[in-house]
Amino acid sequence: MSAVLNEAASLPKLDFIDLKTQYRALKPSVDARIQKVLDHGQYIMGPEVVELEQQLAAYVGARHCITCASGTEALLISLMALGIGPGDEVITSPFTFVATAEMIVLAGAKPVYVDIDPTTCLIDAALIEAKITSRTKAIMPVSLYGQVCDMASINALAARHGNIAVIEDAAQSFGASYWGGGGSRRKSCNLSTIGCTSFFPSKPLGCYGDGGAMFTNDDALAKIMREVRTHGQERRYYHTRIGVGGRMDTIQCAIVLAKMERFEWEVQQRLALGQIYRQKLGAAELPVSLVQVQADRDSVFAQFTVVVENRAAVQKRMQELGVPTAVHYPISLNRQPAYRDDASAAETVHSHWAGERVMSLPFSPDLTEAQMDRVVAALRDAVTLAA
Numbered sequence: 001m002s003a004v005l006n007e008a009a010s011l012p013k014l015d016f017i018d019l020k021t022q023y024r025a026l027k028p029s030v031d032a033r034i035q036k037v038l039d040h041g042q043y044i045m046g047p048e049v050v051e052l053e054q055q056l057a058a059y060v061g062a063r064h065c066i067t068c069a070s071g072t073e074a075l076l077i078s079l080m081a082l083g084i085g086p087g088d089e090v091i092t093s094p095f096t097f098v099a100t101a102e103m104i105v106l107a108g109a110k111p112v113y114v115d116i117d118p119t120t121c122l123i124d125a126a127l128i129e130a131k132i133t134s135r136t137k138a139i140m141p142v143s144l145y146g147q148v149c150d151m152a153s154i155n156a157l158a159a160r161h162g163n164i165a166v167i168e169d170a171a172q173s174f175g176a177s178y179w180g181g182g183g184s185r186r187k188s189c190n191l192s193t194i195g196c197t198s199f200f201p202s203k204p205l206g207c208y209g210d211g212g213a214m215f216t217n218d219d220a221l222a223k224i225m226r227e228v229r230t231h232g233q234e235r236r237y238y239h240t241r242i243g244v245g246g247r248m249d250t251i252q253c254a255i256v257l258a259k260m261e262r263f264e265w266e267v268q269q270r271l272a273l274g275q276i277y278r279q280k281l282g283a284a285e286l287p288v289s290l291v292q293v294q295a296d297r298d299s300v301f302a303q304f305t306v307v308v309e310n311r312a313a314v315q316k317r318m319q320e321l322g323v324p325t326a327v328h329y330p331i332s333l334n335r336q337p338a339y340r341d342d343a344s345a346a347e348t349v350h351s352h353w354a355g356e357r358v359m360s361l362p363f364s365p366d367l368t369e370a371q372m373d374r375v376v377a378a379l380r381d382a383v384t385l386a387a
């Protein structure tokens with residue numbers, strides 16, 4: 001064993017995502033923000049809700065932000081607001097967290113899966129058109145691992161076919177930028193009809209519980225989404241449509257407001273640390289490939305993911321060395337018991353391939369270079385042993 005590794009084996013286990021350092025840095029603001037809510041007592045739809053919606057809308061450059069109970073709820077509310085239901089089809093990737101397809105099915109529509117590009121693990125935009133039918137009502141690209149999809153092509157395709165909405169599942173990409181398609185630099189969540197994000201604690205912008213938000217530049221759609229979020233009511237106890245109990249708590253909004261004080265620094269850290277990881281892994285010359293980030297966008301690395309063979313053995317060895325890893329995601333949705341679609345599963349071969357090989361490494365804005373060296377050393381040891 002190398003010296004680095006000897007040392008690594010005796011160190012305490014690394015955090016997969018380090019939220020404690022972030023809390024220590026933000027403690028005065030977080031605590032004061034929470035205390036303020038406890039003092040005013042407006043736990044539901046308090047002033048922090050509107051303050052956060054205004055701040056987030058300005059951050060991504062969208063006209064409207066509507067906070068909601070979770071990223072999952074954001075997807076459901078978006079589909080409901082667009083009137084998508086039985087008989088409709090929504091095109092998405094099978095290589096994603098289950099909520100993406102789950103909400104399409106819950107809305108009554110049918111998920112139609114398109115394979116990923118194996119180099120980015122994002123939906124392959126060139127394969128979408130063949131799946132568009134008269135029933136296609138939306139395309140739901142997933143900004144997996146923190147990098148947005150080929151949004152210029154997807155938006156152009158949706159426009160060409162008329163009346164197809166594009167809902168970005170941006171649960172993992174809040175803060176990411178895109179400058180593709182000759183446009184100016186724009187933020188994830190402001191790239192299509194609706195952008196949906198999540199404030200689950202481990203996401204790039206997290207709260208300390210569940211939370212989410214929807215973004216749009218369409219005034220009419222924003223009004224409908226607000227109504228759907230709160231039981232379909234246009235005003236108190238006057239219900240114009242079917243909705244959900246989908247509000248985000250005031251305390252969670254207060255926590256996100258405190259986190260926004262440091263968020264732009266964190267985004268810059270994520271970009272810089274992603275580069276350093278890339279260099280270190282490249283220099284180590286391991287039989288491991290990286291999920292590629294395209295030239296016309298960046299990634300906030302909700303996950304920093306590599307592709308390895310003999311993954312189970314590699315993970316086991318890294319765990320022994322105190323370096324946790326995770327798999328996002330092991331089974332394509334069209335191969336899951338609840339979503340099984342054999343014809344589609346036979347086509348989405350890259351999703352299946354990636355599901356068996358992807359492995360995410362510890363990553364957070366507070367990761368140190370010494371910690372990265374420890375991860376790379378453990379990975380080297382693990383792939384050598386597993387070869």
Ligand SMILES: *Cc1c(COP(=O)(O)O)cnc(C)c1O
Nearest residue numbers: 070071072097099171172198200
């Ligand atoms: C986390 C996640 C969601 C769901 O967000 P929650 O806030 O946990 O409900 C949806 N889609 C993707 C791609 C996610 O990563």
